[in-house]
Amino acid sequence: MGARVELRDIEIFLILAEELHFGRTAERLHISQARVSQAIKAQERRIGAPLFHRTSRRVRLTPIGEQLHRDLSAGYQQIMTGVAAATAAASGHHGHLTLGSMGPQPWAINQVIDLFQTRTQPCGCTTGRSSRPRPSNQSTRGRWTSDWSGYQSATPTSPSAR
Known part of the structure; x- marks a missing residue:
């Protein structure tokens, strides 16, 4: 059985894959740039391969990172839609x-x-x-x-x- 993955780590990965910039990712998520870097390194260790190519001037997805982004995006959107629907129903707003x-x-x-x-x-x-x-x-x-x-x-x- 694989290691447990936190929703926040998935969010960090997806936002970084969209922004391709550690600073903007941290800003969007209201976390430190170090937290973004740590989360990505932990995910790469868990997966066993780099998810991003990093240089001092550029960040881009590796082929494995691109595949993971495709795989996680739809599932993450479904989770967020389900949570929003449940929240709306719980507050009495639905229809x-x-x-x-x-x-x-x-x-x-x-x-x-x-x-x-x-x-x-x-x-x-x-x-x-x-x-x-x-x-x-x-x-x-x-x-x-x-x-x-x-x-x-x-x-x-x-x-x-x-």
Whole structure:
């Protein structure tokens, strides 16, 4: 059985693989640069191979590091999505809200949307253009879609945005 890997060590690896800079990685994670270096060295010892090529001017992934990055990224995202969904459900915020308006000025309910977003922001409410198909007899003008747990992304559409 392999050694136990901490979620924080996975985060450190993934951020370093994205940033390719020890200082920026430490800054993003609010830890010391030494902690980043120690975590990476420990992971390399555990795996038995270097994950990064390092020079005084450059950091880049090794082929093994690239493979590990691909393998860990999807799993890490699933873990974070699951934690966010559980947190939202535990706080009583879950479900899906769809608003629509008819007429030439669908943006008239922007205050309602802003209030909703303000009140649900801690649970991951996001907005963006709705990409869900609608029945052909249903107007797309002025449709907003928002999901409390942050999975759906939708923005208000105005007649000029169509």
